[in-house]
Amino acid sequence: MPGGxxxxxxxxxxxxxxxxxARGCRLWDLDGNAYIDYCLSFGPFILGHGHPRVVKAxxxxxxxxxxxxxxxxxxxxxxxxxxxxxxxxxxxxLRFTVSGTEATLHAIRLARAxxxxxxxxxxxxxxHGAINELLVGHEPSTEERARPPAPESATDGASGPGVRxxxxxxxxxxxxxxxxxxxxxxxxxxxxxxxxxxxxxxPERGFLHGLREVTEDLDIPLVFDEVMSGFRLGxxxxxxxxxxTPDLTCLGKVIGGGLPCGAFLGRADIxxxxxxxxxxxxxxxxxxxxxxxxxxxxxxxxxxESPGTFEGLLAxxxxxxxxxxxxxxxxxxxxxxxxxxxxxxxxxxxxxxxxSSDTLRADSARRRELDFGLLGRGIFVKPSKxxxxxxxxxxxxxxxxxxxxxxxxGGLA
Ligand SMILES: Cc1ncc(COP(=O)(O)O)c(C=O)c1O
Numbered sequence: 001m002p003g004g005x006x007x008x009x010x011x012x013x014x015x016x017x018x019x020x021x022a023r024g025c026r027l028w029d030l031d032g033n034a035y036i037d038y039c040l041s042f043g044p045f046i047l048g049h050g051h052p053r054v055v056k057a058x059x060x061x062x063x064x065x066x067x068x069x070x071x072x073x074x075x076x077x078x079x080x081x082x083x084x085x086x087x088x089x090x091x092x093x094l095r096f097t098v099s100g101t102e103a104t105l106h107a108i109r110l111a112r113a114x115x116x117x118x119x120x121x122x123x124x125x126x127x128h129g130a131i132n133e134l135l136v137g138h139e140p141s142t143e144e145r146a147r148p149p150a151p152e153s154a155t156d157g158a159s160g161p162g163v164r165x166x167x168x169x170x171x172x173x174x175x176x177x178x179x180x181x182x183x184x185x186x187x188x189x190x191x192x193x194x195x196x197x198x199x200x201x202x203p204e205r206g207f208l209h210g211l212r213e214v215t216e217d218l219d220i221p222l223v224f225d226e227v228m229s230g231f232r233l234g235x236x237x238x239x240x241x242x243x244x245t246p247d248l249t250c251l252g253k254v255i256g257g258g259l260p261c262g263a264f265l266g267r268a269d270i271x272x273x274x275x276x277x278x279x280x281x282x283x284x285x286x287x288x289x290x291x292x293x294x295x296x297x298x299x300x301x302x303x304x305e306s307p308g309t310f311e312g313l314l315a316x317x318x319x320x321x322x323x324x325x326x327x328x329x330x331x332x333x334x335x336x337x338x339x340x341x342x343x344x345x346x347x348x349x350x351x352x353x354x355x356s357s358d359t360l361r362a363d364s365a366r367r368r369e370l371d372f373g374l375l376g377r378g379i380f381v382k383p384s385k386x387x388x389x390x391x392x393x394x395x396x397x398x399x400x401x402x403x404x405x406x407x408x409x410g411g412l413a
Contacts, residue, residue, distance in 0.1 A: 004016070009042065009382075010382075012382065018030050022049035024049060025393045025394070025397050027380050033378065035375075035379060036378065036401055038389070039380055039385065039388065042388070043199070043228055043232065043254070043343070044254055045258050046231060046232070046254050046304065046389075046390055046391065047303055048390040048392030048393075051303065053300075053302065054258060054299045057296055057298065057299035058259075058292050058296050061291050062292060069292075070291065073289075076289075076298070077096065080096075080294045081096070084255065084263060087235060088239065089245070089266060089267070093265065093267075093268050093272060094271070095265070095274060095283060096289040097264065097285055098285055098287045098290065099260055100227035100228075100251075100252025101129025101262070103251060104129050104131065104134065104250045107250050107266075108131075108134070108189065108190055108192060109281070110248065110264070110271065110281060110283075111221040111247075114269075115188070115189045115190065115219075119164065119166065119167055119184060119188050120133055120134070121166060121167040121180070121184070121191040122137065122167070122168060122193065123169050123194070123197070124137050124168050124169065125138065125171070125357060126138070126192075126194045126197065126356075127194070127198070128192060128225050128227075128250075129227075133164060133165065133166045134166070134192070136165050136168065167180060167188070169193075171201075171356070172204045172207055172354050174206065174210040178211075178214045181214050182218070190220060190221040190248070191223065194229065195224050195239065196238050196340045198345075199229060199340065199343045199386055200344055200386050201338055201353055201354070201356065203242060208238070209242075221266075221267075222248075223248040223250065224238065224248070224249050224250070225250045227251060227252035229340075229341075230249075230251045230252075230253070230255065231254040231255070231301075231304065232254065234341065235305065247267050248264060248265070248267070249264070249265050249266055250262070251265070255300075256293040257293065257296030257297040257298075257300035259292055259293035260287075260290065261290065261293035314341065314342065316389060316398065317339065317341070317389045319398055320398050320401065323401075324402070327402065327405050327406055328409065330406075333348075333409055333412060334350065335349070336352050338353060343388055343389070344387050345387065346367065346370065347359055347362035348366040349361055349362040364384065369411075370408055371383040373409075373411050377408060379401055
């Protein structure tokens, strides 16, 4: 495996840690060292690893069906689709996928089919999966971000002859975003974004509403990629939290309860283009609607919806963030902790970031030192990445984490 990993995101210098097992909020590596997990497989395990309710649902579904997947429509699909639509778009339609990447891929294809125009608009620094045109402007260099026009660089193989580059827009800059959208309107198939940038930078007041107004005005489908944010701000994602309804929504991560699952949903008149009777838009996937993932996802939502659970998770996140802030002050270290719902990051910089471009000004060497200080003290965070919280990060885990922060921050130059 190149780099010893099956996904680039899992790599870090000089080599990533290999884990053997997990339970609740804890992980154990191949050498038997224990860690409190703040990566949670990049977000999905909002109830922690091996939650009894989720494990039971997986076992019962497997026992009941006698197989892992049926290759036909089945009941769980219908039940879960109705449930997700009730949350996100009661009169809409939905299709399941196996990953978040597939959800965004098909959402932009659908939007193209609906509009009959080629150009996708996305935002600088936003991630929607490893899809050619959506990787353009994903990780632009500091120099490129500093000079207009918007970045056009992409990872190798994602742009070049034959691939149409997207229009790359600036997050939290409504004036420029609107100007660009109006300028390119006749070519645009859709506008896609992470409504909460990189899962921890909130949209500024009026930004999502303004974006909704201009796209509605021009009949350009607005796509919210809520693969990360869907169940991490509350039940119903950024669209509920900020009161803006997109035309299409992409989901993933939490909706599979720790098993591979994604979905794209939205306006019936757009989704119905995929109706086989119409024969216009082809979407297929051997494992889409994987029963075990749907059962695990529904069990996860059952738990999240039980009274007080999400509030408790938000309160734990707040306790930890506040504890880290107190320790930073105690060690006279200046840092920002941008947080949205149950996800936060730590950035060594003077002012709170408004966009992912701003985060490039943070002292990344210092963050790396902190991350390695934490790893050495039994706290698993993927270096440089956000911290994801679960309902099973209990008082003891938080206390242990704050002790590790005290040690790691004390070791920073
Ligand atoms: C916002 C967002 N969209 C899409 C994806 C891709 O999802 P997946 O890794 O399940 O393909 C991710 C993954 O991190 C994501 O954070």
